[in-house]
Amino acid sequence: MSDRDQTFAKVTQAIEPFNKKQAALTDDTSFARDLEWDSLTVMDFVAAIEDEFDIIITMNMQAEIETVGQLVDAVEKLKA
Amino acid sequence: MSDAATTPDAVRLGDEGTPPAGDLLSKFDALIAERQALLDTGVRDPYAIVMEEVLSPTAAIISGRETILLGTYNYMGMTFDPDVVAAGKQALDEFGAGTTGSRVLNGTYQGHRECEDALKEFYGTSSAIVFSTGYQANLGVISTLAGKGDYIILDADSHASIYDGCWLGNAEVVRFRHNSVEDLDKRLGRLPREAGKLVILEGVYSMLGDIAPLKEMVAVAKKHGCMILCDEAHGMGFFGEHGRGVFEEAGVSDDIDFVVGTFSKSVGTVGGFCVSNHPKFEVLRLVCRPYVFTASLPPSVVATAAASIRKLMHAGEKRAHLWKNSRRLHQGLRDLGYTLGTPTAQSAIIAVIFPDQETAVGVWQALLELGLYVNMARPPATPAGMFLLRCSLCAAHTDEQVGQILEMFATAGRAVGCIA
Numbered sequence: 187m188s189d190r191d192q193t194f195a196k197v198t199q200a201i202e203p204f205n206k207k208q209a210a211l212t213d214d215t216s217f218a219r220d221l222e223w224d225s226l227t228v229m230d231f232v233a234a235i236e237d238e239f240d241i242i243i244t245m246n247m248q249a250e251i252e253t254v255g256q257l258v259d260a261v262e263k264l265k266a
Numbered sequence: 267m268s269d270a271a272t273t274p275d276a277v278r279l280g281d282e283g284t285p286p287a288g289d290l291l292s293k294f295d296a297l298i299a300e301r302q303a304l305l306d307t308g309v310r311d312p313y314a315i316v317m318e319e320v321l322s323p324t325a326a327i328i329s330g331r332e333t334i335l336l337g338t339y340n341y342m343g344m345t346f347d348p349d350v351v352a353a354g355k356q357a358l359d360e361f362g363a364g365t366t367g368s369r370v371l372n373g374t375y376q377g378h379r380e381c382e383d384a385l386k387e388f389y390g391t392s393s394a395i396v397f398s399t400g401y402q403a404n405l406g407v408i409s410t411l412a413g414k415g416d417y418i419i420l421d422a423d424s425h426a427s428i429y430d431g432c433w434l435g436n437a438e439v440v441r442f443r444h445n446s447v448e449d450l451d452k453r454l455g456r457l458p459r460e461a462g463k464l465v466i467l468e469g470v471y472s473m474l475g476d477i478a479p480l481k482e483m484v485a486v487a488k489k490h491g492c493m494i495l496c497d498e499a500h501g502m503g504f505f506g507e508h509g510r511g512v513f514e515e516a517g518v519s520d521d522i523d524f525v526v527g528t529f530s531k532s533v534g535t536v537g538g539f540c541v542s543n544h545p546k547f548e549v550l551r552l553v554c555r556p557y558v559f560t561a562s563l564p565p566s567v568v569a570t571a572a573a574s575i576r577k578l579m580h581a582g583e584k585r586a587h588l589w590k591n592s593r594r595l596h597q598g599l600r601d602l603g604y605t606l607g608t609p610t611a612q613s614a615i616i617a618v619i620f621p622d623q624e625t626a627v628g629v630w631q632a633l634l635e636l637g638l639y640v641n642m643a644r645p646p647a648t649p650a651g652m653f654l655l656r657c658s659l660c661a662a663h664t665d666e667q668v669g670q671i672l673e674m675f676a677t678a679g680r681a682v683g684c685i686a
Contacts, residue, residue, distance in 0.1 A: 224651075225646070226650060226651060229422055229441070233443060233449070236453075236456075237452070240456065241456065242440055242453060242456045242457060244417075244438040244439055244440050245432075245439040245440070245441060246438055246439060
């Protein structure tokens with residue numbers, strides 16, 4: 187597995203506890219549209235991702251991230 | 267006090283019919299529908315209360331009925347203090363109704379100076395800047411202090427004015443779990459060592475009325491080289507030896523760089539401020555847009571604020587009575603079987619938690635019909651999607667009133683069926 191594949195696997199694993207709708211997870215899955223997360227879920231999930239990768243995803247960055255693929259790319263960049 | 271006015275039964279937000287294409291208000295359709303569905307069940311609109319007459323800090327006429335007020339931020343009961351009212355009247359006579367100008371141009375009168383002097387004395391700081399509202403104080407100070415490349419680290423449950431201050435500026439914004447010292451420490455540890463960092467804390471969090479572990483949080487923030495801003499909107503007047511706020515009671519006064527506060531709670535009028543000992547603090551008057559580009563407070567308002575602040579310096583008995591009221595109401599509501607936001611009375615705010623909006627509104631309306639007004643709070647203002655009835659006590663509530671309040675909560679809760 188490439189680094190990105192590994193990050194994708196870890197991110198989707200972290201999504202599962204919050205994936206109440208059992209939506210299929212691809213790069214194009216949207217947090218708001220497909221997973222229907224509210225702001226509180228986003229907050230908990232972001233904290234979990236930050237702790238998993240030991241990074242900070244600022245609220246400014248969060249505003250730009252809409253899909254699982256974009257999050258994986260952001261995590262890749264931040265942990266580099 | 268005001269002339270009698272009518273209370274609208276329901277403010278009608280939406281109208282029938284399809285909105286025209288490009289209607290910018292159609293994004294609120296879901297909210298309009300939710301509100302209409304609630305009002306259709308026959309309850310009164312919790313967000314359309316009109317006080318036809320205000321009798322005292324703790325009583326008003328609502329829909330023709332004398333009502334005990336348990337949902338104001340008039341913690342110290344200063345709104346009708348004779349000295350405060352007299353100071354306002356005199357300023358109105360001598361300086362007129364308004365300043366019609368910015369603090370940095372024609373809008374600083376003798377009264378604004380005296381009000382800032384009163385704040386410096388109250389807080390023991392070298393500087394004080396008065397803003398037109400507490401909201402603007404946070405907008406201005408936060409957006410100006412933290413610029414591009416700096417970091418703001420804030421509690422997830424921060425007040426809207428703190429979040430809005432972040433959006434007005436260009437800093438990177440990081441939030442930590444509410445009141446979690448460990449989460450704050452972990453996040454600060456991941457930020458660039460050299461970057462400018464502003465940690466924003468509140469003494470009292472107003473939705474649940476819980477207080478922050480400031481001693482521990484301040485120690486962590488200082489360990490990571492951050493500057494600290496503490497918002498004491500709901501703590502001023504009755505925490506700490508001088509009533510400065512939770513930070514004073516926590517013994518961390520020397521480590522707080524900026525204290526933001528408001529005149530619209532314990533002080534009893536309207537306005538906001540920031541106090542600091544930073545030698546360069548006064549430069550904010552020139553670069554802070556929400557300070558520069560708005561009209562200053564009317565002379566009567568700053569005069570009432572100054573008179574009130576000076577009286578709050580010597581309000582030991584009122585403080586003691588407010589704490590007594592808060593503890594008694596907290597214990598009484600717990601004994602009745604209500605679920606509360608804090609295990610003990612931590613501030614003058616006591617939040618009663620309800621499982622859903624219908625129950626909360628039902629109890630709210632039953633209380634109002636019995637003659638008690640409390641604040642109803644719902645998401646997004648509340649944390650974790652909670653529906654709350656927020657009670658805020660006043661030093662002017664008598665022992666008899668607190669007894670009546672508890673009786674009304676017992677009657678209302680049993681009528682709605684949410685307590686035994």
